[in-house]
Amino acid sequence: MSQKRHKHKSGTAASSADRHALYEIAVQSVETEIDFVDETFTNIRARQAGFLREDFCGTANSSCEWTRRRPSNHALGLDLSQEVLDWGIANNIKKLNKKQQQRIQLLKQNVLHYQGKPADIIIAMNFSYQLLKTRDELRGYFSRAHDGLTEDGILFIDAYGGHDSWREIKEKTKHKGFTYYWDQKKFDPITANMICHIHFKFKDGSKMKKAFTYDWRMWTLPELQEILDEAGFSKVTVYWEGTDEDSGEWDGIYSTAEHGEDEPAWIVYLTAEK
Ligand SMILES: C[S@@+](CC[C@H](N)C(=O)[O-])C[C@H]1O[C@@H](n2cnc3c(N)ncnc32)[C@H](O)[C@@H]1O
Known part of the structure; x- marks a missing residue:
């Protein structure tokens, strides 16, 4: 950024x-995102996740949403930019109550090198991994994320494509x-x-x-799946968004899929299970 x-x-x-406030309104929907992440983890692992790491966290909006969800939830946000982390502290973390604030930490760290306590979930949203332009760099990041997960941990990323992209x-x-x-x-x-x-x-x-x-x-879905596989993940799944039967519009419900449609623009989630 x-x-x-x-x-x-x-x-x-x-x-x-304020550009960060406008970005959060225009680009993010952290409640929907965390709903998906939380429910999908529980469905796959038959337990609730507790510790979520948000890579490329920016203003840490998703980490705050995670922390608000359950008293047993903890979050760690990692970003290279002190400016954006400071904004997140002043505007998002301050809005959490005292107990929630104790369960969230933001660190100025490079996600390509970070090593710390294993997380149940790592999220890297809004396509941030696309900053990594070579296969080696991207595989390096995914391997580092793999190492940063608990034994049954899951990495969640999103991706976009379609001919308009x-x-x-x-x-x-x-x-x-x-x-x-x-x-x-x-x-x-x-x-x-x-x-x-x-x-x-x-x-x-x-x-x-x-x-x-x-x-x-602009990484493609086959490339992402192959590179996640090469990074050591045991199972990689794509979640395609459904369409509303009446309006024909996207309906916000993401389901596992092995094939997609030739839409001009789409967004998917991917899970990579350790
Ligand atoms: C597109 S923004 C992502 C914001 C947020 N994840 C979201 O969902 O909207 C990318 C962020 O990644 C950070 N960033 C870029 N390279 C990084 C790296 N190697 N390690 C940690 N953060 C990085 C930038 O400072 C920026 O805040």
Whole structure:
């Protein structure tokens, strides 16, 4: 995530907006995500997980959601950026009660090298592993995650694709008070490298351009499954989202699948069992 400072005309909506707060609203849905992670772990392992590690945790929103769920839940968030961790502490962890705060820890650490107490669950969401551009780097990260899990631990990642995901296109979504832009700026078919930006535009016309920038590789599902397998995981499963029969829209329910549909854009979860 780019750490660029933003200059805006003072007095505009963009000048007083907080990019992390906007990101959480526009990009994340941590309740749904943690519902899926918690239920899927329990279904696979016939026990509840207790300790969740959130890799590339950013503002640690998911870790906070995990900590709120049960008094027996603990979370550890890892991120390289002190700026984003500080924001998470000031804005998310502060909102937890005292007891919940004692069950969560954030560390400025490189997930490629981190070694610590084994976790029941490791999550790496919003495609953060796509920052790793070579097979060796990605396998190295997955192996490190494998080592960081308990004997019955599970790694959860998400992935996106579909023919629109390889195109240089910009899409916008309206939210209360602002519009979110996902800008697939540059795609290189030879390397599968993609430069993407997130921009925000406000009702007064002011803009926060390149609030976040990602320079990453568009890994495909076969590649991800193969590399997770090479990293030592015993079983890798893809969860495809269902469609609502009436509207034909995605219904938010993810089920195990061995084959998908040729949709222009899709998001899946993957589990990798130790
Ligand atoms: C796309 S954001 C992910 C935010 C969050 N996981 C989510 O679901 O929205 C990627 C984050 O990964 C962090 N990051 C990048 N490389 C890292 C590394 N090697 N170790 C730890 N954190 C890293 C960045 O600082 C950034 O906060």
